Amino acid sequence: MSSPTSSRTRLHPAAIIALAVGGLLVISALTFLAWFLSTQQSDPNAEATDRLVHWQEIFEKYRTENGSLPDVPLGGYCLGDGFPIGVGGTANCRDIDGANHYTEADSAALMNDLGTTGALPAGTSAAVRGTIGPYALYEEHAVQLLTAESAPCVAPAIDVWTDGEGLHICQITLTR
Incomplete structure (x- = not known):
């Protein structure tokens, strides 16, 4: 073989x-x-504006379903949850450790109303120089949706205030 x-x-x-x-x-x-x-790194300013736009959509959905925006007293309200503990030992938005803060707990009625439209966004935007959002300011004829950004605001939000040192307050306005 x-x-x-x-x-x-x-x-x-x-x-x-x-x-x-x-x-x-x-x-x-x-x-x-x-x-x-x-x-x-993702852009924290764009993320803050995206979060604000999402809240705008929720407010508008509530208006569509109920004929008006949620009826809460004039003043400021945190939008969302998970805000850091600040002055007073409370979870705060806007100026975390300053006199001009809003508490997450005082925002519960607004969050409950908005929650009737479906799931609400969780979390917060990045803090900028001790200011964190998003938050809403109820005024007589408008609801201002606001957040802190570290550079000029990203559209559709507009710049309404800056401290000249890197803090920009960005806003989307809803008419009442």
């Missing part, structure tokens, strides 16, 4: 090196891409 002959071909050593280097380049490129994408 004769043994079968093998027709195996061998790669040239230079081809093996080229394949190994090519494989390392592909792995390096994928590693770099993963690192690059993980280091990309």
Whole structure:
């Protein structure tokens, strides 16, 4: 009996090196891409405005379903939950540690009313120089939806106040 002959071909050593280097380049490129994408920070100003627009949509949905915006006393209200503990040992929005703060607890009636439209957004926007949003200011003829941003406001929100040191208060107005 004769043994079968093998027709195996061998790669040239230079081809093996080229394949190994090519494989390392592909792995390096994928590693770099993963690192690059993980280091990309989202824009907190755009996120704050997106959050404000979402609240605007909820207020407008409430108006559509009920014929008007929620009826609460004039004043300020936190929009959402999870605000940091500030002055008075309470969860506060607007000026967390200042005299001009609103409490999350005092905003419960408004949140309950808005919650009749469906699930409400959770969480807060990033704090900027001790100011955090979103929050609403009920006035006689309008409801101002406000948040803090660290640069000029992102449309559709408009700049209504800045401290000149990196804090911008951005607003979307709802007529009552």
